Amino acid sequence: MACHEVTGPARLHLGVAPRPVVSGAARAPLAAGQLRVARRRQVCQRRAPAMDEAQENVRVEFEVTLPLSALRPTCHSMWGCNPAPPAPAFQHVARMMDSLLLDSMQPFTFTKITTQQLNRPKNKQPKQSKPAPMKPQRQAPPPTTGCQSRHKTHSRRKKFKDSEDEARIIYKTQDTFNIKRAEPVVEPASYEPKKAGNPPSSDKWVASLRKRDPELQPSLPAINNRSRSNSQTAGYPRVKSRSVDRIHSRMKPLKPLTKAVSKDDELCPSPKSGKGAFPLGPGVEPHLVDTVEKDVLVRNPGVPWDRVAGLRAAKATLQEAAILPLIMPEYFRGIRRPWRGVLMVGPPGTGKTMLAKAVATECSTTFFNISSATLTSKYRGDSEKLIKILFEMARFHAPSTIFIDELDSLCSSRGSDSEHEASRRFKAELLIQMDGLDSSTDERVVMVLAATNHPWDIDEAFRRRFEKRIYIPLPDAESRVELLELCLQGVKLEPGVNLKSLSSQLEGYSGCDIGNVCRDAAMMSMRRMITGKTSDEIRAIRKEEVDLPVTADDFKEAISRCKKSVSNNDKSRYEQWVSEFGAS
Numbered sequence: 001m002a003c004h005e006v007t008g009p010a011r012l013h014l015g016v017a018p019r020p021v022v023s024g025a026a027r028a029p030l031a032a033g034q035l036r037v038a039r040r041r042q043v044c045q046r047r048a049p050a051m052d053e054a055q056e057n058v059r060v061e062f063e064v065t066l067p068l069s070a071l072r073p074t075c076h077s078m079w080g081c082n083p084a085p086p087a088p089a090f091q092h093v094a095r096m097m098d099s100l101l102l103d104s105m106q107p108f109t110f111t112k113i114t115t116q117q118l119n120r121p122k123n124k125q126p127k128q129s130k131p132a133p134m135k136p137q138r139q140a141p142p143p144t145t146g147c148q149s150r151h152k153t154h155s156r157r158k159k160f161k162d163s164e165d166e167a168r169i170i171y172k173t174q175d176t177f178n179i180k181r182a183e184p185v186v187e188p189a190s191y192e193p194k195k196a197g198n199p200p201s202s203d204k205w206v207a208s209l210r211k212r213d214p215e216l217q218p219s220l221p222a223i224n225n226r227s228r229s230n231s232q233t234a235g236y237p238r239v240k241s242r243s244v245d246r247i248h249s250r251m252k253p254l255k256p257l258t259k260a261v262s263k264d265d266e267l268c269p270s271p272k273s274g275k276g277a278f279p280l281g282p283g284v285e286p287h288l289v290d291t292v293e294k295d296v297l298v299r300n301p302g303v304p305w306d307r308v309a310g311l312r313a314a315k316a317t318l319q320e321a322a323i324l325p326l327i328m329p330e331y332f333r334g335i336r337r338p339w340r341g342v343l344m345v346g347p348p349g350t351g352k353t354m355l356a357k358a359v360a361t362e363c364s365t366t367f368f369n370i371s372s373a374t375l376t377s378k379y380r381g382d383s384e385k386l387i388k389i390l391f392e393m394a395r396f397h398a399p400s401t402i403f404i405d406e407l408d409s410l411c412s413s414r415g416s417d418s419e420h421e422a423s424r425r426f427k428a429e430l431l432i433q434m435d436g437l438d439s440s441t442d443e444r445v446v447m448v449l450a451a452t453n454h455p456w457d458i459d460e461a462f463r464r465r466f467e468k469r470i471y472i473p474l475p476d477a478e479s480r481v482e483l484l485e486l487c488l489q490g491v492k493l494e495p496g497v498n499l500k501s502l503s504s505q506l507e508g509y510s511g512c513d514i515g516n517v518c519r520d521a522a523m524m525s526m527r528r529m530i531t532g533k534t535s536d537e538i539r540a541i542r543k544e545e546v547d548l549p550v551t552a553d554d555f556k557e558a559i560s561r562c563k564k565s566v567s568n569n570d571k572s573r574y575e576q577w578v579s580e581f582g583a584s
């Protein structure tokens with residue numbers, strides 16, 4: 001018989017004297033350790049070893065009704081009764097008692113556990129005269145201890161075949177454990193819930209029962225739920241679960257996207273969808289929306305086209321893909337729909353990220369910037385949900401640009417043994433979301449822009465979805481001159497410095513490398529000035545003394561110190577990939 005087949009009411013009452021024992025009031029008092037079986041009068045008198053040292057002020061009482069068929073002339077081993085194997089229903093009750101008595105006294109903060117059969121036939125009810133006095137206690141919290149809660153579980157609705165199958169066992173004892181009295185006894189009317197302090201013991205007790213006896217599982221959820229609500233009403237600080245936190249945070253008003261105003265915003269207005277905050281529909285997790293708004297959404301990339309030197313072909317492709325559909329949306333319909341995805345491929349430091357920001361700045365689109373760092377570390381496990389919300393937000397704030405930096409680290413080839421489950425789910429979700437960007441029917445233009453230094457690692461499914469795959473090469477001679485001019489803005493140059501001849505010396509350098517050379521050359525005069533001086537002497541140097549024009553020799557020295565970061569082999573590998581998979 002499984003535990004839920006205990007068909008009669010099982011009542012357990014733990015209390016601290018002098019509180020009257022309710023259900024035992026109509027009976028002759030029983031000595032400690034006595035076990036009485038009603039109806040059949042099977043009385044088993046045994047003393048538990050631990051109960052020999054009785055404490056006068058602690059009384060444990062429980063009342064159990066269970067089918068006679070379940071009852072054998074046996075007791076639980078704890079009381080040293082008949083060694084015959086106990087019946088399952090009785091076992092169930094015994095195990096509960098066992099857990100209560102053997103655990104760390106926490107159970108004694110419970111005053112009553114009641115299990116009732118809901119549809120018991122009236123003529124089969126056990127005698128009501130004795131349990132009747134317990135009823136008032138269900139309405140008022142028992143006054144014995146400070147940590148009280150009541151629990152009620154309902155046994156499965158199963159009728160007895162015969163009323164003779166019912167038996168009542170009443171057990172009374174004086175507990176011998178070193179029970180710390182929680183609080184003085186108070187009258188029910190003056191009972192007040194404990195405000196704070198000890199956590200509710202019910203959870204601990206239930207957890208203990210679960211651990212000790214998995215067979216009790218079916219009856220525990222009801223106990224557990226009830227105990228939570230009781231501990232809540234008893235004034236204990238509630239332990240919030242993550243899901244509860246989410247619900248609470250859902251109720252918090254989110255900052256509207258267009259509300260943030262900074263100094264930068266005033267100088268260069270951020271792209272505004274003008275639609276206010278993203279609505280939290282069903283299934284939308286507010287903390288992820290918050291995450292996208294805080295960490296992914298870039299309000300003001302602030303990179304105009306002219307800050308990007310060279311890269312004319314790439315700029316033209318991006319203009320066609322991102323800017324023109326916004327300028328003349330009627331034209332970009334049907335077969336002329338805007339490109340859904342553009343992949344920028346090239347060596348590091350060639351301006352791919354700058355280009356993406358420039359697109360967002362020029363188009364005034366809402367710019368979402370995600371990278372493997374954003375997704376895999378902080379939001380591991382949530383990354384696919386984040387992607388889903390990201391695309392929903394991008395549609396809501398359309399026209400939008402979603403920029404995925406270092407695409408290879410997020411969208412590498414699938415199916416390898418080392419592939420993590422979370423990564424697989426993320427890729428699947430991203431593929432689905434990119435498929436959903438059908439701007440031939442949807443007027444909300446959302447473009448996915450990605451950049452990678454390792455195009456050969458990208459999964460072919462993603463490669464296909466990036467309809468434009470453009471090469472961002474190392475700067476040519478003309479672009480290098482532009483870069484030098486850009487980098488040396490505000491820097492005094494000696495009249496003898498020729499940028500064209502300088503650019504020829506910088507062949508094979510990336511935009512980033514050229515910036516480093518310029519920075520180094522611009523600091524040469526200062527280095528010469530401070531050599532061999534103490535910090536006090538350096539402090540005494542005036543700005544005009546160090547701010548000397550940069551000479552050709554300075555550049556020469558800087559070039560000798562800063563080598564290029566991209567090898568010829570790397571360059572040819574990119575060119576080979578682009579000649580095979582490029583689409584510009």
Ligand SMILES: Nc1ncnc2c1ncn2[C@@H]1O[C@H](COP(=O)(O)OP(=O)(O)OP(=O)(O)O)[C@@H](O)[C@H]1O
Pocket residue numbers: 307308309310311346347348349350351352353354355451452453483486510511512513515
């Ligand atoms: N074409 C360019 N115009 C202006 N600045 C450039 C250009 N290319 C590179 N730079 C300089 O190099 C720096 C790095 O550029 P960016 O981050 O865009 O390179 P990237 O191609 O995205 O590099 P990675 O692939 O390593 O992410 C920029 O801050 C900028 O100063």
